[in-house]
Amino acid sequence: MPLDINAILAETSGKNFDLFEKHVNPVFVKVLRIIGFNRSWVRGEGAYLWDKNGTRYLDFLANWGVFTFGRRHPTIRGALQQVLDSDFPGWVGFDAPPLAAVLARELTKRVPGNLDTVYFCNSGTEAIEAAIKFSRAATGRPCTVHLTKSFHGLTTGALSLNGEASFRRGFEPLLPGNSAIAPGDLEGLEARLARRDVAAFVFEPIQGKGVNILSDEYLLSVQNLCRKYKTLMICDEIQSGMGRSGRFLACQWIDGLQPDIICLSKALSGGYVPLGATITRRAIYDCVYDSMDRAIVHACTFGMGNLAMAAGLAALTVLDDENLLTRANETGARFRQGIEAMVPRFEFLKGVRQRGLMIGIEFGKPDSMSLKAAWAMVNKIDENLFAQAIVIPLLDDHHILTQVAGHAVPIVKILPPLNIQDTDVDWFLGALEDVMVKLHKFPGPAWEVLMKIGGHALTAKQRENRSAIT
Ligand SMILES: Cc1ncc(COP(=O)(O)O)c(C=O)c1O
Known part of the structure; x- marks a missing residue:
C-alpha cells in the first residue's frame, strides 16, 4: 500500500500527544498540557x-x-518544488555543490567586513560549534568568553557558552576554560582577555533570553579589547539575523562593528529545511582546512543539501523582494x-x-x-x-x-x-x-x-x- 501521510495525520489527530508521550518526550507533553499548548x-x-x-x-x-x-511562503515552496522536480543530484559527497557556492556568495555580499567564506551545516548549535573550532584553529588558543544570559545552542560545545546554569546542570564538566562575563563589564573582560588564552568572545547582539539589546558603545569597546588582545569576535545572529532586527544582521545597527565570524540559522532557510551557516574570513578558514589531507577536517554529511541551499536563496529573495x-x-x-x-x-x-x-x-x-x-x-x-x-x-x-x-x-x-x-x-x-x-x-x-x-x-x-x- 502506498504511504499516505495525510491519512496518518488524520488518524493521529488528537491522539498525537499520547503517542508522543509514549515514544518521544513525556515531560514535554506534561508541560504542554499544563500551559494549554496541547x-x-x-x-x-x-x-x-x-x-x-x-x-x-x-x-x-x-x-x-x-x-x-x-x-x-510561495517563493520558498516554489524553490523547493523546483529542486524536488529536478534530476540534479545532491550530496554526491566528493563534489562542489553549485547552489551552495551561490548561496555562500550571496550571504557574503550582505555581511559586514571582509567575510568571504561560508561553512554550511544544519542547525544553529552546529554553526556555533564550527565557530568555536575555527577560532581555536585560527588563534591556537583554547578558551572562549561568553556573556551571562547567553544562549548559543545545546550541543556540548555550545552548551559550554550557555549563560543559564539550569541548561548546563547534569551535563558538566563541559569545555574547560570558558568564562561568563556580564554585559557591560569591560574591566572583567579585559582582565580575562589579558591572559591571552581566549580564542573568541562570543555574543548575540540582541540576547534572545530577555531580548537584551547590547549597546553600541559596549560592543565597540569589546571590539577594541578583542583587537588589543588578538581575540576573535563571534557574532551569533541565529535568532537576530535574516532581517529580524530590521537590518540584515542586528550587528549592522552598529557602525564600525565587524565581527570575525558570524553564525546564522533559523530563518536562513525560511522554515522548511534545517540550515546553519558560519561565515568568516578566508584567512581563518585556511587555518582549519590547512592541507589536502584536512580538506574536510570539519564537515557534516547533510551539509549543503540542494533543498536547504535553494530554500536559503529563496529566503534572501523574499527578504529583498518584499522590502x-x-x-x-x-x-x-x-x-x-x-x-x-x-x-x-x-x-x-x-x-x-x-x-x-x-x-x-x-x-x-x-x-x-x-x-x-x-x-x-x-x-x-x-x-x-x-x-x-x-x-x-x-x-x-x-x-x-x-x-x-x-x-x-x-x-x-x-x-x-x-x-x-x-x-x-x-x-x-x-x-x-x-x-x-x-x-x-x-x-x-x-x-x-x-x-x-x-x-x-x-x-x-x-x-x-x-x-x-x-
Ligand atoms: C541565539 C541562538 N543561538 C543558537 C541557537 C541554537 O540554535 P539551534 O536550536 O538551531 O541549535 C539558538 C536557538 O534558539 C539561538 O536563539
Missing part, C-alpha cells in the same frame, strides 16, 4: 495556524524565530507605540525592548498594595510564573502564540513574521490590553489560573530540591 494543529499559512476546530491563531512564537517569512527590512522597522514601531501607550495604564507593564520585530514586553513589580501582594505571591512560588500569566491567556482567550523570554525573567517575547499586516498588530495589541485589564483585578479569575499552574511549579521545585539532596 492543541491539534491542522494547517499553517503565513502568520497563522489553524486547529482542528477551524480556529485561527496568530503565531508570534514562530518556532522560536524560524518563520521570519511566515509559513508556506522586509523596511517593513520590520515600520511594524516594529507600531508594536512599540501601542505597547508604550499602555504602560501608564497598567502597573504590571513596564516597557518594551524592540528592534525591528524582535520584541520583549517587560513586566515588573506594581505600586499598589493589593497588586504588590499578588506579585510577591506568584514570585514566591516560582520566578518563572508571572510571564505565564500573559502567555496563557493570550493563547486561551485570544489565540496568539507567544513565549516567556527566559528563565526567571518577567518578559514575554514575540517574534512575528516580518510580513504581517497591521491588522495582526492590532489583534495582538487588543489582546494584550484585555489580558492586562484582567490581571489588574486581584483577586480574580486570571489569578486562579496562575495559582493552578503554580501548584505544578511547586512540585517541580520540590523534586529539584530532592534530587539535589540525594
